[in-house]
Amino acid sequence: xxxxxxxxxxxxxxxxxxxxxxxxxxxxxxxxxxxxxxxxxxxxxxxxxxxxxxxxxxxxxxxxxxxxxxxxxxxxxxxxxxxxxxxxxxxxxxxxxxxxxxxxxxxxxxxxxxxxxxxxxxxxxxxxxxxxxxxxxxxxxxxxxxxxxxxxxxxxxxxxxxxxxxxxxxxxxxxxxxxxxxxxxxxxxxxxxxxxxxxxxxxxxxxxxxxxxxxxxx
Amino acid sequence: xxxxxxxxxxxxxxxxxxxxxxxxxxxxxxxxxxxxxxxxxxxxxxxxxxxxxxxxxxxxxxxxxxxxxxxxxxxxxxxxxxxxxxxxxxxxxxxxxxxxxxxxxxxxxxxxxxxxxxxxxxxxxxxxxxxxxxxxxxxxxxxxxxxxxxxxxxxxxxxxxxxxxxxx
Numbered sequence: 001x002x003x004x005x006x007x008x009x010x011x012x013x014x015x016x017x018x019x020x021x022x023x024x025x026x027x028x029x030x031x032x033x034x035x036x037x038x039x040x041x042x043x044x045x046x047x048x049x050x051x052x053x054x055x056x057x058x059x060x061x062x063x064x065x066x067x068x069x070x071x072x073x074x075x076x077x078x079x080x081x082x083x084x085x086x087x088x089x090x091x092x093x094x095x096x097x098x099x100x101x102x103x104x105x106x107x108x109x110x111x112x113x114x115x116x117x118x119x120x121x122x123x124x125x126x127x128x129x130x131x132x133x134x135x136x137x138x139x140x141x142x143x144x145x146x147x148x149x150x151x152x153x154x155x156x157x158x159x160x161x162x163x164x165x166x167x168x169x170x171x172x173x174x175x176x177x178x179x180x181x182x183x184x185x186x187x188x189x190x191x192x193x194x195x196x197x198x199x200x201x202x203x204x205x206x207x208x209x210x211x212x213x214x215x216x217x218x
Numbered sequence: 219x220x221x222x223x224x225x226x227x228x229x230x231x232x233x234x235x236x237x238x239x240x241x242x243x244x245x246x247x248x249x250x251x252x253x254x255x256x257x258x259x260x261x262x263x264x265x266x267x268x269x270x271x272x273x274x275x276x277x278x279x280x281x282x283x284x285x286x287x288x289x290x291x292x293x294x295x296x297x298x299x300x301x302x303x304x305x306x307x308x309x310x311x312x313x314x315x316x317x318x319x320x321x322x323x324x325x326x327x328x329x330x331x332x333x334x335x336x337x338x339x340x341x342x343x344x345x346x347x348x349x350x351x352x353x354x355x356x357x358x359x360x361x362x363x364x365x366x367x368x369x370x371x372x373x374x375x376x377x378x379x380x381x382x383x384x385x386x
Contacts, residue, residue, distance in 0.1 A: 016228075019227045019231075088278070089283045090282035157270075218269075
C-alpha cells in the first residue's frame, strides 16, 4: 500500500491532522467488551442447540460447577492479558505467562489429589466421565462462535508475532466456549475438566494460531 | 507522544517529525536496494505508529515501542521482497548516531535517570554519556575519584534494578 503523497513531510502533516483523543487502556477495554459479548453469544448458542439444563439453578454452587467456571474464566483472563501484551509492542509478557502457568499447575495438582483418592476402576471413570467423546469437540465447535469477537479486538492490536498472538486469542475463544459449555455439562470430576476441556481449548488455540498468521498481520 | 494521544495535532506532528529521522537512520543502517526503499519503509512505519498509537502503554518506554514497530515493518518488508537477511532480535538502540537524543530516547533516559539522586545523575551522565573520566567527573561533582567510583557504582546498580523491575 503506497501512500498517495510520496513526500514524507506531507504524509506526516496528513497523519498529524488525524490526531484525536484516545482514551488510555483502550485496547484492554475493547478486549473486555468483546470477551463479554463472546460469552453471551456462546451461552445463547449452548442454550439453543443443547438446550437449557433443567437443574441449572440447583448446581450453580456445586464445587464441580464452580471449578469449571473458575478454570475456564481464569484461563480466558490470563490468555486475554497475554494477547494484549503480545499486541502492544515493547510490553512485557511475563505476568500473563506466569498466570497461565500457575493455573495449569493448580489444576494438575487438583487432578493428582483427586486421583490419589480413587481406586483403579473409578480412576478411569473420573477420567472418561459420561461424555468424553463429545466434550472437546463441542468446546471446539462453540469456540467458533467466540472467535470472531476475540479476533475483532485482536485485529486492532499490533502484535510483532501474529501467530503467537493468534494462539492466545484462540485460547481466549476456547476458554470462553468452555465456560459456556460448562453451563450445560454435567460431569463432576476435576480430571475430566482438566483433560477434555483443556483439549478443546487447545484446539481452539491452534485454530487461532493458524488464523492469526494471516489476519493479525498489520 | 502523550500530547498526540490526547488529540493535540501539533504535539503529534512534532512527535512524528522527530521519529522520521530516527526511522530513516534505523532503516538506512540496514542497507537496502536504494533510498526509495528506505523512504517507503519510513512512511510505512510512520503510518503504523499513527494507526497503532493506542497500543502504546504509557508505562512502557516510547523508544522500545517505536523500534519494535520499525523492526516489525522491516521484517515484513524483507519477507515480502524475499531477501534473506539477518535482523538482530535485540536492537542496539541507536543513541547518538541517529541524532534523536533530544527526542524520544532522551525522554526515556531522563525518566530513568530521575530515579536516582541528582549528584549520581550528573555522574552517570558525565561518565557514561559524555565520556569524562572518573576523576574529571568526580571533580565536577565535588567528589574524590574513589567516592565518585562508589557513587557511580551505586547509581548504575539502582538503574539496573529499575530496568529489570519493569520486565515483570
